[in-house]
Amino acid sequence: MNWISKPCLLPRLCLTLALAALTAIQTVQAAPVVLKDDAGQTVRLAAPAKRIVSLAPHLTENLYAAGAGDKLVGTVDYSDYPEAAKKLPRVGGYSKLNLEAIAALKPDLVVAWESGNAGGHIAKLRALGIPVYLSQPNRIDDVARTLEALGHLAGTERVANAAAARYRQRLGELRHRYSTLPRVRTFYEIWQQPLMTVGGGQIISDVIHLCGGENVFANLQQLAPKVTVEAVLATNPEVIAASGMGDSRPEWLDDWKRWDKVTAVARGNLFFVPPDLIQRHTPRLLEGAARLCADLETARQRRPAH
Numbered sequence: 001m002n003w004i005s006k007p008c009l010l011p012r013l014c015l016t017l018a019l020a021a022l023t024a025i026q027t028v029q030a031a032p033v034v035l036k037d038d039a040g041q042t043v044r045l046a047a048p049a050k051r052i053v054s055l056a057p058h059l060t061e062n063l064y065a066a067g068a069g070d071k072l073v074g075t076v077d078y079s080d081y082p083e084a085a086k087k088l089p090r091v092g093g094y095s096k097l098n099l100e101a102i103a104a105l106k107p108d109l110v111v112a113w114e115s116g117n118a119g120g121h122i123a124k125l126r127a128l129g130i131p132v133y134l135s136q137p138n139r140i141d142d143v144a145r146t147l148e149a150l151g152h153l154a155g156t157e158r159v160a161n162a163a164a165a166r167y168r169q170r171l172g173e174l175r176h177r178y179s180t181l182p183r184v185r186t187f188y189e190i191w192q193q194p195l196m197t198v199g200g201g202q203i204i205s206d207v208i209h210l211c212g213g214e215n216v217f218a219n220l221q222q223l224a225p226k227v228t229v230e231a232v233l234a235t236n237p238e239v240i241a242a243s244g245m246g247d248s249r250p251e252w253l254d255d256w257k258r259w260d261k262v263t264a265v266a267r268g269n270l271f272f273v274p275p276d277l278i279q280r281h282t283p284r285l286l287e288g289a290a291r292l293c294a295d296l297e298t299a300r301q302r303r304p305a306h
Contacts, residue, residue, distance in 0.1 A: 038136040048155025049109035056113035058280040066150040067159025082206035137281040181212035188239035192252040211293035271295040
């Protein structure tokens, strides 16, 4: 029965019930939020965040995916996805923040990247009384958890949980299809000068494993270690994959062709994955994963018959 829309025979009772209902709604809206971040710190908000500043492009993208895009009031350079993110005020780069610009936006929450933002900047923001949630997704499964956490902080759980569920379903499909296939030794190059790759704790290494690959530098602890050409050649990878900076294949990927005795070169297994699809810890990561998985399958098909 919709008692609010019908004539009330007991006005005082109806008024009491209406006030109680409004109070209950306000109480739900103002419920405090308490959540541990990826650094183990407890973040406390008096209510779901309404003015959020993101300190990394992938966090900006994840906030939109979690249904909290309309709560963003600022972000950092290179936050270019989705299209609406390009219009947000900038507060510097993720590694060189403008703290005054952040404070001027009067955020009730800052979402930061633990391994990307300077610890000193985070400490100063907290000293100003601004709640900071530190995010650090190192595994491919962590993206869904990040979406859920951001939805909880912003009060957009319905959208965030649905996005997380879709991500897990697609991830499960890729894992079922590729993860048990014969291993493909893979060198992933994220930069040329200096030559850099991914260590075993980096999310791209997890993607390689998902695809039935073996990161030849998985034993290195750094997230983005520097390596030598000689060290790469010594591993004799079956695949050399690279991302670079833009959406086009980096010219330096073909520089490996001079070493024609390397298996990856001899079989033509030099592959490119757009960086935004594999270097950003967002739902689009699975697009990059699908491409890399297909590339590794191509490498398997190019193996000589026995």
